[in-house]
Structures are given as structure tokens and as C-alpha cells.
Ligand code: ATP
């Protein structure tokens with residue numbers, strides 16, 4: 001029996017790998033323009049690193065991590081925690097007061113595999129450590145937007161502020177009060193977690209939870225003065241850089257370490273896997289991991305989702321310049337017959353091509369392939385004499401004989417039009 005790759009784990013084979021290379025090259029180019037340096041970390045880390053940074057009551061730590069239980073080590077589910085661990089371990093803050101770092105590599109989460117959701121997936125992750133300046137928040141979002149724009153991917157940018165340890169407790173209380181009355185109607189996860197992590201209820205994807213929190217208090221109205229000013233300054237920065245965005249009071253992100261700015265790049269073209277990238281500020285996290293009191297902000301983009309979007313675009317482009325039928329006449333007599341036939345087919349509305357140069361079948365098939373023809377009608381001289389031609393479906397490679405009669409063009413139209421409508 002053949003051994004296959006694990007469910008949710010994928011090979012990237014020639015034909016697809018070129019797109020990955022394009023995305024990575026574009027990212028490296030943009031990151032360099034914004035003055036970022038690369039860093040690479042190991043895949044295995046101590047489990048505690050993720051429990052302490054991402055948070056115990058999160059989806060990732062509760063149920064998505066690949067952990068070797070007997071050894072207390074975990075395959076990294078994201079890059080930020082490892083990157084900060086390395087930053088602290090190597091004293092990078094001493095070398096440079098502001099570090100701008102990026103890393104690209106595989107991450108591991110045990111979730112249900114779907115289109116755009118794998119168990120081994122890849123992130124491009126960027127982090128700026130050492131400054132609370134709201135301009136950096138705007139600059140980072142602008143960089144993400146620039147990268148996606150350069151790749152030809154359309155997204156919307158949504159953002160929010162989660163406040164800080166001064167103002168979040170007040171909001172948390174207001175939210176807890178609000179949730180308390182509606183607890184019965186929340187999903188199992190939210191009901192269980194509402195005490196430990198009430199903010200997560202706000203971005204639960206369950207439709208009934210969504211409905212329940214529609215009128216929930218907004219964190220944006222609970223920000224302390226400093227956080228309010230920071231939030232405003234980030235928005236001013238985005239406006240200065242001409243970056244389109246919208247505010248989303250429900251966006252709290254699935255990781256506990258965020259403070260103030262959070263944001264997501266959202267696509268409408270991947271169904272439930274809507275987030276192409278996401279990030280935010282985490283001003284207390286370096287300290288929490290045993291490092292200096294250094295603020296930070298970063299984001300991660302998912303390579304699989306970007307590559308999927310690029311593939312969908314390619315397919316659409318191919319679809320739009322396809323032709324319906326290539327009429328291949330072999331020899332003078334057959335070409336003589338094909339010439340007015342092509343004209344009739346065009347009159348019925350079919351996108352039709354033919355060769356006038358008397359080329360070989362092989363060469364005409366090549367032309368048909370290049371034009372992404374859905375069908376090729378092969379008319380040979382002998383067949384013509386016997387009143388038959390061959391119709392080849394280029395998608396399925398199936399061939400059928402078709403009678404050369406007065407109704408040939410309407411017969412063809414009938415065969416070709418079902419796919420035509422789709
Ligand atoms: P989602 O809401 O889709 O589960 P997330 O909030 O868990 O995303 P993050 O932890 O913020 O995602 O990771 C940043 C990016 O990494 C996501 O926006 C997405 O593009 C990508 N990503 C996350 N999990 C996966 C996965 N299992 N498979 C593929 N890409 C992923």
C-alpha cells in the first residue's frame with residue numbers, strides 16, 4: 001500500500017512552487033524596503049513559551065498545539081513567541097534600540113483541514129520591537145497592504161484597539177455584565193470561557209453568539225485617554241499614507257497578548273478562511289517572557305491563503321481568454337470545408353479559431369492548447385469523404401465522432417453550450 005502525507009500536511013510540487021517563490025521574493029523585497037532584517041528560529045520550543053505568551057484560554061493553546069507531552073515541548077503554532085524568545089535570549093535590544101525583524105517558515109496547528117486551513121502551514125511574520133510610536137502601527141499596516149497590492153491581491157483592512165491594562169479591565173467588566181444575561185444562548189466554548197476570556201465571545205464565529213453580541217459595548221468607547229490618543233494617531237497615520245481601513249469593534253484576535261492596535265487583512269474570496277493576515281501591538285509581552293520592558297507590534301500573513309488567491313486569479317484570467325472551439329482542417333479539402341464552418345460557428349456566438357496555413361495536426365493542437373480551447377474539431381480528408389469528423393473535449397480528453405451534415409454547426413452548438421452557460 002502507498003504511504004501518503006498526513007491529513008492537513010501538503011507537498012509543494014513544481015508547478016505550484018513557482019508561485020510560492022514569487023510571493024516570498026516579493027515579500028523579501030518589500031520587507032527590505034521597510035528596513036527589516038531576517039531572523040530564523042527553531043520549530044520546537046518549550047511548551048511554556050506558548051502557554052505564557054499566547055495564553056492558556058485560547059483555541060491555540062487549549063486544543064491546536066502539537067505537543068510532546070512527556071518532553072514538555074511543542075511545535076510552534078505561530079512565530080511571535082519564538083521570535084521574542086530569540087530576541088531576549090540574544091540581547092537584540094542592546095544591539096539596536098529598535099529592531100525590525102521578519103521570518104518566513106512553517107507553523108503547526110491541529111485544526112480541521114479545509115481549503116486555506118492546514119495543519120502545517122506557512123507564515124510570513126514581521127515584528128517591530130522597541131517603540132510604542134503609533135506611526136509604526138500605521139507603517140506596518142501600510143507595508144502589509146503594499147505587499148498584497150504588489151501581488152495583485154485585493155483585501156480590506158479592519159482594525160480595532162484593545163486598550164491597555166489601565167482601561168481593559170473596565171471594558172471587561174462592562175462586557176461580563178452584558179454577557180451574563182445572555183450566557184444561556186452562547187455556544188459551549190463561549191459559555192465555558194466567558195469568565196476567563198470574555199473578549200473572545202466578541203469574535204466567536206457561531207451565528208447565535210454573533211447575534212447575541214451585536215449590541216455589546218464597544219472597547220473603542222472604553223479606551224483610557226492615552227489609548228484613545230494612540231488609536232487616533234494610528235488612524236491619522238493611515239490617512240497620511242493613504243491606506244484604506246475600517247474600524248471593527250468585534251475584532252479581538254485569538255491570542256491573549258495583544259494591547260491597543262489589532263488588525264486583519266480580510267479577503268472575500270476564500271469562504272470561511274477570510275483572514276489573509278493579522279496582527280497587533282503587544283506592549284507587555286517581552287517583559288512577560290522575561291525580557292526588558294520593550295513595546296512591540298507585528299503581523300503574520302498566511303502563505304497558503306495568498307497562494308490560493310493567486311491561483312484563483314490565474315484560473316480566472318485563463319477562463320476569460322478561453323476560446324470555445326478550434327476547427328482543425330487537415331489538408332486542402334478539409335480546410336476548404338472548415339473555412340465557412342468556422343464562420344457559421346462564429347455567427348452562432350461561439351468563440352472560434354482556425355488555422356489558415358495548412359499546418360500539421362500536431363501544430364494545430366498546440367495552437368488550440370495555447371488558446372485554451374475547450375473543444376477541437378478535427379476534420380481529416382478521409383473522414384470528410386466518409387461524412388464524419390472528430391470532436392475532442394480538451395478538458396476530459398474524450399473524443400467523439402460527429403456526423404458532417406447540414407446540421408453540423410447546430411449539433412456543435414448543442415454539445416458546447418451546456419458548459420458555455422456555467
Ligand atoms: P483564523 O481566524 O483563520 O483561524 P487565526 O486568527 O487563527 O486565523 P493567526 O494566528 O492570526 O490566524 O495567524 C495569522 C495568519 O496565518 C492568518 O491570517 C492566516 O492567513 C494564517 N493561518 C492561521 N492558521 C492557519 C492554518 N491552519 N492554515 C493556513 N493558514 C493559517
Ligand code: MG
Pocket residue numbers: 254
Ligand atoms: Mg485560527
